[in-house]
Amino acid sequence: MPAGSPSPSEAKASPERTAVIVEDDPDVRDLLDAVLTQAGFATSTAASGLEGVELVRRTDPLVTTLDVGLPDIDGFEVCRRIRAVSDTYVVMLTARADEIDALMGLDAGADDYQTKPFRPRELRARIEAMLRRPRRTVPVPSEPAGQAPSVTPGAPSGAAAAAHEIVVDGLVVDVAGRTVVVEGTEVHLTRSEFDLLAALGGAPGRVLSKDALVRVLWGDEYDTGTRVADPDRRSVEVHMANLRRKLGDDPAAPRWIRTVRGVGYRFDQPS
Numbered sequence: 294m295p296a297g298s299p300s301p302s303e304a305k306a307s308p309e310r311t312a313v314i315v316e317d318d319p320d321v322r323d324l325l326d327a328v329l330t331q332a333g334f335a336t337s338t339a340a341s342g343l344e345g346v347e348l349v350r351r352t353d354p355l356v357t358t359l360d361v362g363l364p365d366i367d368g369f370e371v372c373r374r375i376r377a378v379s380d381t382y383v384v385m386l387t388a389r390a391d392e393i394d395a396l397m398g399l400d401a402g403a404d405d406y407q408t409k410p411f412r413p414r415e416l417r418a419r420i421e422a423m424l425r426r427p428r429r430t431v432p433v434p435s436e437p438a439g440q441a442p443s444v445t446p447g448a449p450s451g452a453a454a455a456a457h458e459i460v461v462d463g464l465v466v467d468v469a470g471r472t473v474v475v476e477g478t479e480v481h482l483t484r485s486e487f488d489l490l491a492a493l494g495g496a497p498g499r500v501l502s503k504d505a506l507v508r509v510l511w512g513d514e515y516d517t518g519t520r521v522a523d524p525d526r527r528s529v530e531v532h533m534a535n536l537r538r539k540l541g542d543d544p545a546a547p548r549w550i551r552t553v554r555g556v557g558y559r560f561d562q563p564s
Contacts, residue, residue, distance in 0.1 A: 311354040313381070314338040315345030315371065317364050321386075321409070325358050328413045332420065342366040350378045356420055361387035361398070369401045376402035380484070382423045386411060399531045402483055406528075425512035459494035461562070464540070464549055466494050475540055485510055486536040489529070493550060493560035502557040503529050533558060 312334040316322040322338055329336050337352060339345035342363040349357055357375065361368035368385055375383060385398040388409045398406045405419055459466040465474040468491050473480045482490065492509045493501060503526040510529065533550070542548050551559045 309355065310334045311352060312336045312356040312358070313345065313348050313352060313354045314358050315340075315342065315348075315363070315368070316358065316360045316386070317341065317362075318360070321360070324413065325386075328417055329356070329358075329420075332417050340364075342368065342371040345371055346374045346378070349375050349381060353379050354381050355424070356384070357381045358384045358386055359403070361385060369397055372398065372401040372403050376483070382420070382484075384416070384420065384423075396527060396531050399485075399528050400535065404483075404485060422511050459491070461494070461497070461560075462548060464494075466490060468495070473540075480539050482536065482539060483532075485532045486539065489532055490536055490540075490550075493558060497560045497562050500553045500556055500559045504557075506557060 310333050312329045314322055314325045314329070314336055316325060316338070317340045319340075322340070326336050326338060334356065337348055337354070339348045342365050345357075345359065345363075357379075359368045359371055359375075363371065368387065372383055372385065375381065382405075383403045384405045384407060385403045386407050386409055387398075404423055407416060407419070457468060459468065463476045467473075471487055473482055473487065473490065488509050489506055492506065504521045506529045507521045507525045510532070534544075536542075537544055537547075537550060540549065542550055544550075544552060547561060549561060551561050553559055
């Protein structure tokens with residue numbers, strides 16, 4: 294299929310399931326188009342980074358697959374530029390298998406990172422798992438009459454907390470509205486960063502393991518059968534480092550999020 298053009302299957306797809314494929318290899322591009330089309334997406338494709346950024350800016354797709362080795366600018370820079378204009382789910386695809394490349398992709402704002410050759414069924418399953426996590430731009434169903442109370446340290450966590458705000462020591466997390474404010478200033482987080490913060494803030498004083506937080510990112514908190522690999526745990530560490538940097542939370546003297554060495558993280562309650 295020519296790059297920059299919509300898939301002929303677009304008319305059959307749901308208007309809400311749109312995807313952009315940024316890939317310079319025509320064979321891989323056609324394979325990705327087939328995988329996403331079979332999953333019900335209307336697809337558009339681009340063969341270069343700059344073309345891909347413009348296509349995402351113009352169409353604001355639900356999902357974007359992004360090659361790292363592009364002919365003009367690399368996928369890491371493309372991802373950073375995409376993040377400036379869209380909240381699309383980004384899956385980076387590359388032949389580079391080094392862990393540092395995966396971490397760079399996540400640091401640039403990718404939601405997932407797959408090495409080539411990828412398995413089409415696994416890629417589709419990972420995309421569907423991402424779609425179970427809410428986008429910031431999806432309207433939130435209206436609450437029943439009355440203002441939802443804030444969740445302060447010691448209040449119920451989990452599902453009971455999910456409909457409320459988390460308010461702790463200058464930090465306000467609106468879980469339903471997916472917004473974060475620190476000392477009166479809004480902080481813009483990626484979906485992964487927000488999901489980690491909401492999970493920790495919803496269980497104040499409890500240690501959440503890295504494996505549990507990986508499942509939060511997968512959208513499968515209650516699935517304990519899927520094996521969590523070391524790269525998945527490392528991705529949590531990268532997202533957590535970015536989250537702390539944006540919140541201004543010093544790991545050496547944490548205000549909200551404390552590392553529990555060898556286990557995971559805990560959302561601290563003030564003394």
